[in-house]
Amino acid sequence: MARTPRAVVLAFLLLVLGGAHAAMRRAYSLPFPPLETLVATGRSLQDVGITAGGFRRAAADLAWVQFLQYLAAPGGWSAEGVRDQTLRVTRLDPRFKEAYIYGAGILGFFRNMDHPHMAIAILREGIQHNPHEWQLHATLAAIVYRVEEKPEKMLRELERLAHAPDAPPVIRGILGNTYLSMGELEKSMVMWELILESPAPEGERERAKGKIREIRLRKAKERRSAGRS
Amino acid sequence: MSALAALASYTIKHHLRHRVYLILLIFGVLMLGGVIVLSALAPDQRLRILFDLGLAGIEVIALVATVFLMVNLILEEMESRTIYLILTHPVPRHTYILGRFAGTMCAVLAGMALMALLHLALLLPSGWDASWAYGAAWTAIALKMVVVGGLALVLSLFSSSANTAMVLTVFLWILGHFTSEMSFLAMKSQNMLIQGAVWLTRSIVPDMSYFNYRDFVGAAIVPGAAWFGWLAVYAAAYTAVCLYLSSLLVSHKEF
Numbered sequence: 001m002a003r004t005p006r007a008v009v010l011a012f013l014l015l016v017l018g019g020a021h022a023a024m025r026r027a028y029s030l031p032f033p034p035l036e037t038l039v040a041t042g043r044s045l046q047d048v049g050i051t052a053g054g055f056r057r058a059a060a061d062l063a064w065v066q067f068l069q070y071l072a073a074p075g076g077w078s079a080e081g082v083r084d085q086t087l088r089v090t091r092l093d094p095r096f097k098e099a100y101i102y103g104a105g106i107l108g109f110f111r112n113m114d115h116p117h118m119a120i121a122i123l124r125e126g127i128q129h130n131p132h133e134w135q136l137h138a139t140l141a142a143i144v145y146r147v148e149e150k151p152e153k154m155l156r157e158l159e160r161l162a163h164a165p166d167a168p169p170v171i172r173g174i175l176g177n178t179y180l181s182m183g184e185l186e187k188s189m190v191m192w193e194l195i196l197e198s199p200a201p202e203g204e205r206e207r208a209k210g211k212i213r214e215i216r217l218r219k220a221k222e223r224r225s226a227g228r229s
Numbered sequence: 230m231s232a233l234a235a236l237a238s239y240t241i242k243h244h245l246r247h248r249v250y251l252i253l254l255i256f257g258v259l260m261l262g263g264v265i266v267l268s269a270l271a272p273d274q275r276l277r278i279l280f281d282l283g284l285a286g287i288e289v290i291a292l293v294a295t296v297f298l299m300v301n302l303i304l305e306e307m308e309s310r311t312i313y314l315i316l317t318h319p320v321p322r323h324t325y326i327l328g329r330f331a332g333t334m335c336a337v338l339a340g341m342a343l344m345a346l347l348h349l350a351l352l353l354p355s356g357w358d359a360s361w362a363y364g365a366a367w368t369a370i371a372l373k374m375v376v377v378g379g380l381a382l383v384l385s386l387f388s389s390s391a392n393t394a395m396v397l398t399v400f401l402w403i404l405g406h407f408t409s410e411m412s413f414l415a416m417k418s419q420n421m422l423i424q425g426a427v428w429l430t431r432s433i434v435p436d437m438s439y440f441n442y443r444d445f446v447g448a449a450i451v452p453g454a455a456w457f458g459w460l461a462v463y464a465a466a467y468t469a470v471c472l473y474l475s476s477l478l479v480s481h482k483e484f
Contacts, residue, residue, distance in 0.1 A: 006477070009473065010470070010473060013466055013469050013470045013473060014470065016462065016466040017463065017466035017467055017470060018432070020459050020460075020462040020463035020466055021432075021436060021463055023459040023462075024436075024439055024456060024459040024460055024463050025436075025439075027452065027453065027455050027456035027459055028439075028445075028450075028452040028453075028456045030409055030438055030439070031444075031445060031448040031450070032444075034409075034410060034413045035410055051406070052403050052406060052407070053289075053402075053403070053406065054288075054402075054405075054406040054437055054438065054440075054441050054444075055281075055285045055288075055441075055444075056441070056444045057281045057443065057444045057446075057447070058281045058282050058285040061271075061274070061277065061278045061281050061282060062267075064271055064274060064278075065267065065270045065271050065278070068270065068271055069270070093444075093447070095447040095448055096447075098273070098274065168273065169273060198273065199272040199273050199275060200272060200273055201271065201272055201273060202272070
């Protein structure tokens with residue numbers, strides 16, 4: 001006699017459970033690509049281990065810190081290394097737009113790198129996951145203009161990116177260096193000062209301080225030579 | 230009702246005096262301190278790291294506390310025979326289970342709330358814009374802990390060994406984060422047998438990935454209120470099934 005109500009209660013609970021599970025899955029699909037898309041690096045065990053615990057964004061954060069350490073390490077970087085480190089972060093968290101911009105910025109603009117096609121591929125992947133992030137589109141446009149040798153259009157896109165409040169310091173650095181090579185010292189100075197005002201990584205800040213010193217020296221030299229003439 | 234409240238209140242006091250609970254709380258505070266150091270390594274993403282790793286830290290500590298306290302909850306009483314003192318009173322066994330479970334969860338959630346306050350005390354002065362998303366993420370973690378608590382309780386009564394129950398709970402926790410991955414692989418395999426096994430596993434194991442609201446915060450499409458409602462219903466139903474089975478196991482146990 002007592003068995004029937006127990007079975008009924010259990011059946012009811014299981015029915016509610018199944019219904020809620022189905023409704024929950026219908027209402028929202030998880031925003032992460034499957035694990036097989038993760039980039040295999042020397043730290044794959046760390047990535048899979050943290051993801052197994054359900055901490056996908058935290059795994060991307062740690063990968064990001066390690067990416068910055070990779071860039072700061074002595075001995076130089078390789079284009080493949082920068083690409084893999086970028087994709088390691090972004091495959092863990094495809095919404096990490098700063099990582100796409102950072103990696104693509106280095107690959108697309110740094111003189112010792114110069115792998116715009118790798119940068120374009122990274123940004124295209126970023127845009128696929130974040131179609132409404134204008135900064136990804138602008139970075140892609142700037143790199144494409146650079147490849148097509150249209151410097152005015154490239155500078156316009158970089159300016160737009162660099163003056164956004166949450167602009168990645170790498171973009172400001174790229175623009176600062178571009179202006180410096182063009183002899184636009186004032187415009188370059190603005191970029192380095194913007195980096196110092198923002199919470200940029202220590203390496204970027206040191207670089208900005210060095211560039212500011214360099215610009216001041218060049219200005220003083222120019223003034224001296226103008227005075228002599 | 231008064232028996233239930235008395236049991237829950239007794240359980241809360243018992244846990245708050247428990248050395249392991251206090252050590253875990255101290256460890257949680259230290260972990261939040263560690264997050265500050267880690268976030269300093271990436272200054273331009275400091276807030277993101279503080280937010281993510283802080284919530285992850287709260288969840289890890291809450292998980293350890295839930296599994297440890299819940300697995301030992303009734304097993305310790307059975308070993309020390311103090312369970313007789315309670316069951317000699319006119320307390321139905323399902324009330325006993327419910328009261329002990331509710332008390333343990335209140336203690337865990339109180340610890341989580343304390344750690345969240347500390348976490349917010351780190352976030353707010355760092356320039357973080359207070360958002361309701363934090364509350365939603367915290368609530369989703371709390372719901373996850375309630376599910377884990379129910380699971381740990383039923384497994385402890387089923388296996389009668391604290392170590393086995395703890396290992397099984399953690400195993401199901403990990404498996405619960407792979408349910409969507411398993412579905413993806415089953416879809417690729419096209420094998421009916423594998424697909425059936427995955428469907429069965431997915432139906433039994435709690436779908437833990439859906440409780441990770443903290444991971445959806447930066448997503449282009451954030452889940453809506455209806456999803457949150459279904460998540461709460463799912464957590465409540467899963468826990469109710471676990472408590473129901475626990476109650477059945479206790480009522481069939483010979484003390």
